[in-house]
Amino acid sequence: MAEKDIDEAVEKKFGHKTEMFETNANNRIKHIVAIASGKGGVGKSMVTTLLATHLSKKGYKVGILDADITGPSIPKGFGVPAYVDGTNELMFPQISKGGIEIMSINLLFEDPTIPVLWRGPMIGSALKQFYCDVLWGELDYLLIDMPPGTGDVAMTLYQSVPVDGVVIVSTPQDLVKMIVGKAVNMCKQMNMKILGLVENMSYMNCPCCGEKLYPFGESKLEEVSEFYNIVPLGSLPINPDSNKHVDNGTVEDLDSSCMEDIANKIDAMLE
Secondary structure, three states, X not given: OOHHHHHHHHHHHHOOOOOOOOOOXXXXXXXXXXXXXXXXXXXXXXXXXXXXXXXXXXXXXXEEEEOOOOOOOHHXXXXXXXXXXXXXXXXXXXXXXXXXXXXXXXXXXXXXXOOOXXXXXXXXXXXXXXXXXXXXXXXXXXXXXXXXXXXXXXXXXXXXXXXXXXXXXXXXXXXXXXXXXXXXXXXXXOOOOEEEEEEEEEEEEOOOOOOEEOOOOOOOXXXXXXXXXXXXXXXXXXXXXXXXXXXXXXXXXXXXXXXXXXXXXXXXXXX
């Protein structure tokens, strides 16, 4: 499907043409990277969290735009308060203890269990506000934690936000080639640059001997990357401490050294 056809499909469905969002004049965002997946359950938000944390530890100014409007999880992991300050014109992002700026729909509700029962146009409006009306200021990286799949939110963001590149997240399972293919083909149809593939939950280190174990089967990172002609950014281990730190709001205390090569590759491709 050509970009013109996608525009026409969006206009037919929502009754309006897509527009390119313009962020407010106070913002200076160097790179915008979307973290996406072809399905849910692959740990995409954790990859976003670890990448943001590692980039921040390297000295970069980092923000996270939680675009998973109906299933937001970023604020909980960072332990930031569920409220947003601002002026009549702008909202202020919450700041994690490590200095990462965060904006999420869960920061607008006192009760994080309240469901967001919105249709596409309202979700699109919220995303526009999070990009245009938030005082992000000077950022080296704005990471967008995408919702799973290839639906309305992804279409809106890819067409309306100047995304520099997309990182696709997968896990080592039998359906990985098809799942990654959906995300890859969407990016190609919408003229998005694919930075590469991250295989999450690829292995775990045995606590007794340190040997690598593969509970979900052998890695498919190289095979799938070669099949779709995209960069294999790296494989990430299963970390048993992840759930504890998410529950405690201390994800920045997790060891993010596994992201070093991935972060370096992304940085090199965007410079």
